[in-house]
Amino acid sequence: MRSLWLNTLTKQSLYRLSTKRYSTNVEPKEPVVKTKSIPGPKSIELKKQLDSVQATGTIQFFADYEKSIGNYIYDVDGNILLDVYTQISSVPLGYNHPRLYKVFNNEQNLKTLINRPALGVFPGKEWPEKLHSVLLNIAPKGLNKITTMMCGSCSNENAYKSIFIWYQNKLRGNAPLTEQEKNSCMINIPPGAPKLSILSFKGAFHGRTLGALSTTHSKYIHKLDVPSFDWPIASFPEYRYPLDENVAHNKKEDEKCLSEVQDLIQQYASKNPVAGIVVEPIQSEGGDNEASPEFFRSLQAICKKNGIALLIDEVQTGGGSTGKFWAHEHFELESPPDVVTFSKKLQLGGYFHNDDFIPNEPYRIFNTWMGDPGKVLLLEEVVKVIQEEKLLANVDVAGKVLKNGLLSLEKEFPHILNSTRGRGTFLAVNCTNTKVRDQIIGALKLHGIQTGGCGEISIRFRPALIFKEYHANIVLDRFRKVLQGI
Amino acid sequence: MRSLWLNTLTKQSLYRLSTKRYSTNVEPKEPVVKTKSIPGPKSIELKKQLDSVQATGTIQFFADYEKSIGNYIYDVDGNILLDVYTQISSVPLGYNHPRLYKVFNNEQNLKTLINRPALGVFPGKEWPEKLHSVLLNIAPKGLNKITTMMCGSCSNENAYKSIFIWYQNKLRGNAPLTEQEKNSCMINIPPGAPKLSILSFKGAFHGRTLGALSTTHSKYIHKLDVPSFDWPIASFPEYRYPLDENVAHNKKEDEKCLSEVQDLIQQYASKNPVAGIVVEPIQSEGGDNEASPEFFRSLQAICKKNGIALLIDEVQTGGGSTGKFWAHEHFELESPPDVVTFSKKLQLGGYFHNDDFIPNEPYRIFNTWMGDPGKVLLLEEVVKVIQEEKLLANVDVAGKVLKNGLLSLEKEFPHILNSTRGRGTFLAVNCTNTKVRDQIIGALKLHGIQTGGCGEISIRFRPALIFKEYHANIVLDRFRKVLQGI
Numbered sequence: 001m002r003s004l005w006l007n008t009l010t011k012q013s014l015y016r017l018s019t020k021r022y023s024t025n026v027e028p029k030e031p032v033v034k035t036k037s038i039p040g041p042k043s044i045e046l047k048k049q050l051d052s053v054q055a056t057g058t059i060q061f062f063a064d065y066e067k068s069i070g071n072y073i074y075d076v077d078g079n080i081l082l083d084v085y086t087q088i089s090s091v092p093l094g095y096n097h098p099r100l101y102k103v104f105n106n107e108q109n110l111k112t113l114i115n116r117p118a119l120g121v122f123p124g125k126e127w128p129e130k131l132h133s134v135l136l137n138i139a140p141k142g143l144n145k146i147t148t149m150m151c152g153s154c155s156n157e158n159a160y161k162s163i164f165i166w167y168q169n170k171l172r173g174n175a176p177l178t179e180q181e182k183n184s185c186m187i188n189i190p191p192g193a194p195k196l197s198i199l200s201f202k203g204a205f206h207g208r209t210l211g212a213l214s215t216t217h218s219k220y221i222h223k224l225d226v227p228s229f230d231w232p233i234a235s236f237p238e239y240r241y242p243l244d245e246n247v248a249h250n251k252k253e254d255e256k257c258l259s260e261v262q263d264l265i266q267q268y269a270s271k272n273p274v275a276g277i278v279v280e281p282i283q284s285e286g287g288d289n290e291a292s293p294e295f296f297r298s299l300q301a302i303c304k305k306n307g308i309a310l311l312i313d314e315v316q317t318g319g320g321s322t323g324k325f326w327a328h329e330h331f332e333l334e335s336p337p338d339v340v341t342f343s344k345k346l347q348l349g350g351y352f353h354n355d356d357f358i359p360n361e362p363y364r365i366f367n368t369w370m371g372d373p374g375k376v377l378l379l380e381e382v383v384k385v386i387q388e389e390k391l392l393a394n395v396d397v398a399g400k401v402l403k404n405g406l407l408s409l410e411k412e413f414p415h416i417l418n419s420t421r422g423r424g425t426f427l428a429v430n431c432t433n434t435k436v437r438d439q440i441i442g443a444l445k446l447h448g449i450q451t452g453g454c455g456e457i458s459i460r461f462r463p464a465l466i467f468k469e470y471h472a473n474i475v476l477d478r479f480r481k482v483l484q485g486i
Numbered sequence: 487m488r489s490l491w492l493n494t495l496t497k498q499s500l501y502r503l504s505t506k507r508y509s510t511n512v513e514p515k516e517p518v519v520k521t522k523s524i525p526g527p528k529s530i531e532l533k534k535q536l537d538s539v540q541a542t543g544t545i546q547f548f549a550d551y552e553k554s555i556g557n558y559i560y561d562v563d564g565n566i567l568l569d570v571y572t573q574i575s576s577v578p579l580g581y582n583h584p585r586l587y588k589v590f591n592n593e594q595n596l597k598t599l600i601n602r603p604a605l606g607v608f609p610g611k612e613w614p615e616k617l618h619s620v621l622l623n624i625a626p627k628g629l630n631k632i633t634t635m636m637c638g639s640c641s642n643e644n645a646y647k648s649i650f651i652w653y654q655n656k657l658r659g660n661a662p663l664t665e666q667e668k669n670s671c672m673i674n675i676p677p678g679a680p681k682l683s684i685l686s687f688k689g690a691f692h693g694r695t696l697g698a699l700s701t702t703h704s705k706y707i708h709k710l711d712v713p714s715f716d717w718p719i720a721s722f723p724e725y726r727y728p729l730d731e732n733v734a735h736n737k738k739e740d741e742k743c744l745s746e747v748q749d750l751i752q753q754y755a756s757k758n759p760v761a762g763i764v765v766e767p768i769q770s771e772g773g774d775n776e777a778s779p780e781f782f783r784s785l786q787a788i789c790k791k792n793g794i795a796l797l798i799d800e801v802q803t804g805g806g807s808t809g810k811f812w813a814h815e816h817f818e819l820e821s822p823p824d825v826v827t828f829s830k831k832l833q834l835g836g837y838f839h840n841d842d843f844i845p846n847e848p849y850r851i852f853n854t855w856m857g858d859p860g861k862v863l864l865l866e867e868v869v870k871v872i873q874e875e876k877l878l879a880n881v882d883v884a885g886k887v888l889k890n891g892l893l894s895l896e897k898e899f900p901h902i903l904n905s906t907r908g909r910g911t912f913l914a915v916n917c918t919n920t921k922v923r924d925q926i927i928g929a930l931k932l933h934g935i936q937t938g939g940c941g942e943i944s945i946r947f948r949p950a951l952i953f954k955e956y957h958a959n960i961v962l963d964r965f966r967k968v969l970q971g972i
Binding site: 062065114131146147160165189207 | 532540581606608609
């Protein structure tokens with residue numbers, strides 16, 4: 001019954017074709033901008049077509065993903081932009097990477113795409129091996145369990161649920177469930193649906209579904225008009241840069257925020273006890289706000305002292321662009337965080353955790369798909385390429401060039417730029433104000449560089465892991481031209 | 487720059503190979519059960535391997551998706567089950583459908599898979615056309631806007647947000663946002679984060695993220711230990727069967743529940759005003775609980791009268807298995823529902839709506855991926871096959887055979903079975919109690935039939951749309967044998 005659809009001969013000729021093809025399909029030498037404005041006329045026409053079907057206010061342009069290659073995104077008007085924003089930081093290996101192209105050049109993988117299982121009930125025979133070889137291979141140190149999901153919001157939502165279940169289980173001890181617990185949760189009230197909370201930080205972004213959104217505080221437009229849980233929100237450090245010239249101020253920031261965390265835990269103990277704290281290693285959407293390794297180590301200590309879980313949200317930071325696969329590796333925590341969520345560059349979503357966060361009973365953390373094995377196949381290849389091509393080392397090299405260049409630009413244009421910061425190629429710089437920031441992002445695009453904003457006044461750089469030193473130099477060169485024109 | 491990876495010759499030979507292959511790759515004549523119990527020894531071994539990585543309490547067996555074909559799922563122990571549960575109702579065309587296999591036999595489609603865009607910012611050039619030709623092609627009558635998502639929970643969560651935004655916008659009129667609104671929503675409090683609610687029904691299932699879960703009330707294990715919004719919950723009709731012998735009772739049920747809805751709207755007006763009502767056309771996870779077309783028409787009238795939105799959740803019912811593409815078409819509503827959510831058989835998630843539910847400002851309903859164009863390519867082919875092969879008519883024919891057969895079994899085994907119900911092949915039957923129900927589901931599996939439970943005492947049938955009369959007869963024959971053995 002086994003299909004012979006792709007016989008060996010055909011497989012080999014396909015392989016030759018694809019290898020041959022990709023040896024000639026290379027990046028352009030530099031960006032090309034053909035239209036006076038972006039979106040150009042063809043993008044504007046497509047936007048009109050889309051407008052009759054859905055909201056289009058967020059669309060920057062329409063891309064040609066058949067032509068896009070490596071670090072360059074092609075639009076429908078013939079513009080070729082060096083992409084250092086990469087679909088909101090979600091493209092690990094650039095466009096049309098030949099190794100990804102080959103993933104579905106394979107009968108078994110193709111069948112995985114068209115026979116999507118309910119992974120929690122009828123997983124395919126290869127699932128345990130894939131989880132071991134792909135996901136445990138990249139697991140943060142000390143976390144040996146993985147729950148797969150599909151996107152960042154779902155990952156955080158389900159991680160929160162795991163934390164609530166863990167917390168209540170601790171309170172309950174080994175006591176059996178009461179009828180009151182079973183019945184009250186069905187109508188959304190305590191004790192079955194307890195008044196618990198997740199503590200988050202001002203400026204944080206953890207997603208936009210209603211639980212995740214209650215911990216998101218980066219922009220009002222994300223939250224306006226949506227009901228929210230009354231959960232505690234602490235201040236996040238607001239550092240001054242460069243770090244080595246602002247040690248005292250920044251240390252004070254750490255202390256102030258940590259003391260606020262401790263106060264909020266006490267304050268909420270009687271109304272919505274804190275079961276967990278969620279934090280990004282670098283607040284991304286909120287403005288690339290950093291906190292020190294010491295801050296994170298102290299935060300973990302507060303969690304341990306209060307018996308609450310520490311969830312590190314690596315949806316944007318995970319996958320290598322800080323120079324380590326997980327950004328929290330930079331913090332040298334005393335013990336592993338309790339839960340680490342991921343998505344974006346990792347193709348699917350999910351969270352790593354330890355045994356404590358596996359519920360006692362089945363079906364407590366569950367949904368129809370529980371992730372997507374087709375995306376795991378892509379991730380498998382992504383991870384192989386990262387390891388074989390030593391892309392984390394590449395990130396360090398290219399990141400240093402980009403960061404040093406930004407620091408130089410800061411010095412050249414102190415009235416426009418300041419506060420260059422970040423790790424690896426995960427970098428940002430502040431502008432004088434929002435207007436200037438938006439002006440620069442627009443001008444950079446017309447100079448062939450696709451960046452993105454974050455927070456109120458920051459430009460963020462999120463190139464793919466294949467971004468090299470010479471790409472950094474192109475970015476810096478174009479950036480200088482833009483700044484000269486302001 | 488355009489890749490020639492699949493040249494014409496290769497494309498054609500691939501096509502011939504695949505066509506040839508599938509002409510011989512046919513369903514078995516009947517189920518085959520080789521092991522004494524399911525999961526068999528190989529599944530149990532794989533489960534052990536998976537156990538070291540994640541929770542496995544919900545796993546029934548490990549499948550071989552390379553071998554599975556049409557209505558038959560193959561497990562790793564050589565068992566071949568006639569699958570009338572289809573991955574919790576999420577497989578439209580059965581396993582390894584040749585038309586789906588061909589979707590990624592295409593350079594452009596393959597590139598769609600490996601260049602996943604942030605659809606809300608940089609959609610591909612083909613996106614507007616795909617939305618028109620694929621999604622608007624199946625849009626519920628009267629709804630001309632589509633917001634794409636990835637799964638059922640996300641679809642409901644974002645549909646709720648659209649409803650809240652719409653509701654507040656009505657209240658606000660054209661007044662500009664106040665600073666108080668902007669600032670308060672950032673810290674989760676009114677007026678920016680208003681106290682609004684979505685009314686749901688007892689027995690409902692709308693997903694498991696925290697917003698969706700506040701409207702889910704089918705089983706305590708889904709909800710226990712998770713904080714919840716205080717949102718109103720009305721009773722859902724509890725019908726007696728057969729419908730034509732219980733008209734008075736069922737009508738009374740409708741009236742009781744509708745009056746409860748009206749009361750709850752008043753009751754919550756002063757604390758958490760109801761902005762929308764969410765309802766399934768058939769409560770699926772909750773036990774295949776039906777309500778009459780009159781019930782739904784009256785519910786819509788209540789919504790209109792109170793200025794609140796009606797959201798019909800077609801995540802499980804949508805896609806054809808009730809004999810119509812959308813189950814709510816059976817209700818002949820006076821006007822379209824305001825929002826219709828979908829996922830599962832439709833491969834991706836999302837919701838249809840009208841212009842009123844497009845927010846005024848960009849980025850209010852948004853996330854990184856906003857769906858998955860690779861899944862739209864699959865949906866495109868699914869819809870073509872449904873239309874070309876007239877699968878909705880097939881569902882009617884096969885469904886009648888299955889339903890009449892279940893009614894006969896009810897008469898043969900009245901001490902075990904009752905309350906056969908449903909539309910098309912979307913059918914269910916009740917058992918005397920939970921223990922008997924679970925016993926039957928287990929025995930059916932050992933007789934080669936994969937079904938699923940729902941509610942406390944029901945067995946649900948969710949075959950693929952390619953399920954034929956002769957498959958129904960196999961199911962009924964095996965079911966009779968199981969009942970004889972009880």
